[in-house]
Amino acid sequence: MVLLTCFLSVVVAGLDTTISNVALPSIQRELHAPVSGLQWVVDAYTLVMACLLMFSGSLADRFGRRRVFQIGLGLFSLGSLLCGLASSLEALVACRALQAVGGSMLNPVAMSIIATTFTDSKERARAVGAWGAAAGLSGAAGPVLGGLLVSGLGWRSIFWVNVPVGALAICLAQRFVPESRAAHGMRFDALGQLLVVAFLGSVTAAVIEVPQHGWGSPFIIGLLVLAAGAVAGLIVVESRRADPLVDIRVFRSPAFSGAAIISVVALMALGGFLFLNTLYLQDVRGYSALHAGLLTFPMAAALAACAMISGRIVAARGSRPAFVLAGLLLAAGTGLLVGTGHGTGTWYLVLAYLLFGAGFGLVGTPLTNTALSGMPRDRAGVAGAIASTCRQTGGAVGVAVCGSIVAGGSAGFLASSHTAWTVLTGCGIATALLGLISTGRWARARAERSARRLSTHALEATR
Incomplete structure (x- = not known):
């Protein structure tokens, strides 16, 4: 139960x-x-x-x-x-x-x-x-x-x-x-929480509002300056806390940093896909909500199926093949959607949805495996929380970026969406390339050294 x-x-x-x-x-x-x-x-x-x-x-x-x-x-x-x-x-x-x-x-x-x-x-x-x-x-x-x-x-x-x-x-x-709780609960980090909100909120707001205000407006510039200041503040403040909300030290591991960036990029692709595709099917093609949902189901089904397959690939071959295959499939699915129009065939859309769903389904397990590889057990919870935050941030940024492209385009939704789909194709390619970098020998060796340092810091903190 x-x-x-x-x-x-x-x-x-x-x-x-x-x-x-x-x-x-x-x-x-x-x-x-x-x-x-x-x-x-x-x-x-x-x-x-x-x-x-x-x-x-x-x-x-x-x-x-x-x-x-x-x-x-x-x-x-x-x-x-x-x-x-x-x-x-x-x-x-x-x-x-x-x-x-x-x-x-x-x-x-x-x-x-x-x-x-x-x-x-x-x-x-x-x-x-x-x-x-x-x-x-x-x-x-x-x-x-x-x-x-x-x-x-x-x-x-x-x-x-x-x-x-x-x-x-x-x-x-x-x-x-x-009921259960940790033996030693972490103290509330009010300043760290405020800086996280300032960074994520200002970046997302800037991307969403830029079509209305323009990149050169004082409002957008102010939001970007606030985001940069929040990042600098996080690095300074959290690195000095014994019990930080965001443990900056975990980013010293190239494997973890790579997984965090891939989380943002891959979820950008998913967030942008769901946002653009819904408007395309219902506003451009004139489909009902039910028709649009049924047409999108192959993507979600492929996602669920490949999420189960991904674990076997990672167990047998490691994270690298899963990352590369996932990135290529994401790029292929969104790349096909760059050319969509009023009369695009249903079979064409379903093929694109299947490729995209398969790609996103494959990416989850290697993300988790790479993020936690070489990470000491006492830092696994922190690493998991940061990785989850990166996923949510990527989804928000994907919607913000794609929405801003179609909202700011003067040629109408359909023409502007082609640019947005191209951006999402780039996210797929980036997923494959970052997967290669974050799972290489150099990255694995650095991850092991970072894990030893983190374990040493944790041992000294308990004395």
Whole structure:
């Protein structure tokens, strides 16, 4: 029952990633939202999630994982209910942010609950594998379920469906999930958290708002200066803390740094793909939400299937072949979509979706494996939290970049989207190249040296 309870959290979080994109054209029509408004509907969730993942993990370790998990479920369900009641774009964006506050307490905390509940290594491996399968299947079901709900009940229903699932998960957690916490909880790093929010928020806002203001405007320049100052502040402040929110030392490992950058780049491709493809199918091709969801299902199905295959490839051949194949497939899928138009054949679209889904499905396991390779066990939680933050950040940036390209284009959505698809093709190529660099002999040797240094620092800190 513990595993079932955790599954419910990954289901609602996984569904919310893909189900909301299908509703964007309906939201645009009813709330009279510009493209930048649709960007904020998506990015309010992913951005707030990215900012709070590490903080939520530390809260759970300190105050109790079951307690924080239940609070997260409650906030996520409340935010979902309010999203469905929103009467304006601004209200919807605010409620999406509330959803994300709760969402940041779900998957990372649920994973720590699984890790502490299933102490046997074989049982834990099976539980984690089942967890990954549930995440893949929920993402695959999102486009179809979203299409059914939007076509039958309207866009508000895609948020309301989370409420009963969240309520059930809260009850099951209270009944079956044992409380646990870390022996020594991390102290709250208020300044570090503020700097993370300043960096991620200002970068995303600058990219989204640049079509309206221009790169030379004082507003955009100010946001970019704030982002640069926040990064510098993080490096200085967090490197001096004994218990930092962001442990800068883990970036000394080329393998981890490479995996972090690949996380951003690969998730940029996914975020941009979901955003552009939804608008293309419904606004350009005139398909209903259900038709668009069904047409996108092959991508999500290929993603789920290849996520399972990826583990076998990494186990047999290491991370490098999986990275290269994933990057090439991502580039091939988005490259095909560069040439889409009003009359592009369905078979052509399905082929592109299958290639893209397969590529993204392959990239997850080597990302995790490379990020944690050479990392001492006592830093695994920190490394995992930072990697998750990079994933969420990449999704937000992908939506921001692609939305800005199509919003700022003077030739219309279709012509501008070709430029955006080209950018996403570059993300696929970058994934393959960075995978080669971060899994080479030099990177592995540096990762081992970094691991020894981190272990030495941790040992000295406990004395």
